[in-house]
Amino acid sequence: MDDKTIIAKRVALELKDGELVNLGIGLPTTVAKYVPTGIEVSFQSENGIVGMVPVPFEGLENEFATDAGGAPIGAIPGAASLDSVNSFGLIRGGHLDVTVLGGLEVDEQGRLANWMVPGKMVPGMGGAMDLVTCAKRVIVAMVHTQKGKPKILKQCTLPLTSLRRISLVVTEMAVIEPTAEGLVLREVAPGVSVGQVLAATQARLIVPRHVPVMPITEPWALLPDRRAELRQ
Amino acid sequence: MNKAVSVTRAVEMIPDGASLMIGGFMGVGSPHRIIAELVRQGRKNLTVIANDTGRPGHGIGRLIDAKLVRRVIASHIGTNPETQRQMIAGETEVELVPQGTLVERIRAAGFGLGAVVTPTGLGTVVAEGKQTLEINGKTYLLELPLHADFSLLLAERTDYRGNLSYRLTGRNFNAVIAYAGDKVIAEAVEIVPIGCISPDEVVTPFPLVDYIIEREVRVNGR
Numbered sequence: 001m002d003d004k005t006i007i008a009k010r011v012a013l014e015l016k017d018g019e020l021v022n023l024g025i026g027l028p029t030t031v032a033k034y035v036p037t038g039i040e041v042s043f044q045s046e047n048g049i050v051g052m053v054p055v056p057f058e059g060l061e062n063e064f065a066t067d068a069g070g071a072p073i074g075a076i077p078g079a080a081s082l083d084s085v086n087s088f089g090l091i092r093g094g095h096l097d098v099t100v101l102g103g104l105e106v107d108e109q110g111r112l113a114n115w116m117v118p119g120k121m122v123p124g125m126g127g128a129m130d131l132v133t134c135a136k137r138v139i140v141a142m143v144h145t146q147k148g149k150p151k152i153l154k155q156c157t158l159p160l161t162s163l164r165r166i167s168l169v170v171t172e173m174a175v176i177e178p179t180a181e182g183l184v185l186r187e188v189a190p191g192v193s194v195g196q197v198l199a200a201t202q203a204r205l206i207v208p209r210h211v212p213v214m215p216i217t218e219p220w221a222l223l224p225d226r227r228a229e230l231r232q
Numbered sequence: 233m234n235k236a237v238s239v240t241r242a243v244e245m246i247p248d249g250a251s252l253m254i255g256g257f258m259g260v261g262s263p264h265r266i267i268a269e270l271v272r273q274g275r276k277n278l279t280v281i282a283n284d285t286g287r288p289g290h291g292i293g294r295l296i297d298a299k300l301v302r303r304v305i306a307s308h309i310g311t312n313p314e315t316q317r318q319m320i321a322g323e324t325e326v327e328l329v330p331q332g333t334l335v336e337r338i339r340a341a342g343f344g345l346g347a348v349v350t351p352t353g354l355g356t357v358v359a360e361g362k363q364t365l366e367i368n369g370k371t372y373l374l375e376l377p378l379h380a381d382f383s384l385l386l387a388e389r390t391d392y393r394g395n396l397s398y399r400l401t402g403r404n405f406n407a408v409i410a411y412a413g414d415k416v417i418a419e420a421v422e423i424v425p426i427g428c429i430s431p432d433e434v435v436t437p438f439p440l441v442d443y444i445i446e447r448e449v450r451v452n453g454r
Contacts (some may be wrong), residue, residue, distance in 0.1 A: 045401070046331065047257040047258075047260070047401045047404050048257070048400070048401045048403055048404050049400060049401050062399070062400065063260065063402075064260060064261065064388070064398075064399040064400040064401055064402035065400045065401060066257070066258065066260045066401050067401075068257070068258075069258065069311075070257070070258030070259060070260055070311070073401075075400070081398075081399075081400045081401060081403060082403070083398075083403045083404060083405075083406070083407035083408060083435070084257075084283070084331070084335040084403075084404050084405050084407075084408060085335050085336070085339055085407070085408050088331065088332035088335055088336070091332060092332050092350065092351075092352065119320075121310075121316075122309070122316055122319065122320075122326075122328075123308060123309060123310025123311075123316075124284075124306065124307055124308040124309050124310055124328040125307060125308070125328060125330050125331070125358075126284075126307050126308040126310075126330075126331050127307070127330070127331040127332060128330075129330035129331075129332075129333075129352045129353055129356065129358065130330050130331060130332030130333070130352045133351050133352045133353075133354070134332075134351065134352065159356060159357050160355065160356050161356065162352075162354075162355070162356065163354060163355035163356075
């Protein structure tokens with residue numbers, strides 16, 4: 001399993017039945033592929049649709065059915081389209097249960113920086129400031145380090161997206177929950193030790209006595225494949 | 233009442249230095265024919281207020297490519313490296329606004345409200361130099377209305393009166409900018425007879441729309 005799959009699979013486990021969820025462009029979008037069976041969530045795209053399906057149905061592509069990155073999408077039966085005022089009414093009004101976004105940096109206070117690198121990359125915040133400030137839960141899905149340098153820091157060095165303390169950080173190494181006391185290490189990825197997470201993190205982490213492994217690997221995947229045998 | 237004009241005539245009404253609100257999200261729902269005509273007529277020193285600046289060669293990006301824009305107010309320019317280059321080189325002034333704040337600032341101007349009071353942007357560079365307000369123990373940022381000389385929209389359908397309907401994510405900023413421009417020019421995928429769009433389907437009502445043009449000139453119905 002590659003890093004991005006680990007992250008997407010783990011984030012998907014955070015989603016609960018009936019929730020309205022906004023997935024950011026890139027890695028967060030892939031979370032939709034791993035929503036556990038038996039759970040029904042609705043995806044919002046802030047450019048104006050609730051009930052979107054990240055991949056369009058073949059032959060039903062439409063120039064006016066796109067996600068926030070301009071890529072073609074599909075929609076579930078019972079989807080609804082809305083304009084930008086109403087779309088951000090859902091977000092800012094607290095009607096959005098979960099937002100999943102990428103991150104450049106997260107600090108000990110649980111604050112996120114994800115919209116610019118001064119002098120280098122100035123894409124703009126798009127909807128990120130509204131999403132992070134106003135969604136009920138904010139999940140940051142990002143790789144743990146950038147070119148070997150930690151992204152989870154004592155203090156963000158890049159311009160902040162919001163002062164709001166985010167709800168959870170999911171990386172390919174760990175699940176970290178920002179709390180009033182600081183960043184708590186909740187889980188480690190399969191095959192990753194607590195020591196490795198600490199070494200790859202600049203911020204101070206609170207480590208509980210027991211840190212479980214992310215429950216992302218199906219138990220049967222660990223067993224030898226006996227399907228061929230059974231077929232005989 | 234027939235608001236249909238040629239695209240040439242519609243764009244001739246826009247002077248150099250005008251401020252334009254342009255609909256669309258990554259070019260989806262942008263009035264591409266009006267944009268192409270702005271480039272052809274070479275309108276200069278424009279101020280563009282829009283969600284984003286599209287991509288090079290596409291949507292609002294065509295105005296940026298042709299260096300017709302002096303100032304951009306947008307939430308995102310990440311998909312257009314040329315906008316970023318012009319900003320860093322000091323050729324184009326760019327004001328980045330959170331998307332939800334941008335749409336509400338436009339709405340405030342169009343709906344006759346004096347300001348937007350929002351938690352978004354507090355404690356970030358967006359808040360620099362702006363007033364904050366304490367209401368019921370919560371702090372908010374005061375953001376001012378955004379108005380334009382012209383609003384340029386794309387609808388899916390318009391009737392000859394200028395009632396507009398949209399399709400799916402093509403609605404985006406179009407519906408709100410219709411309220412906030414002095415003159416509103418709507419491009420539509422098709423123009424239909426009055427009465428073909430039922431009142432419940434109308435998203436932008438006709439009094440807001442001054443001129444309409446069809447997206448493509450069709451010959452013999454094709």
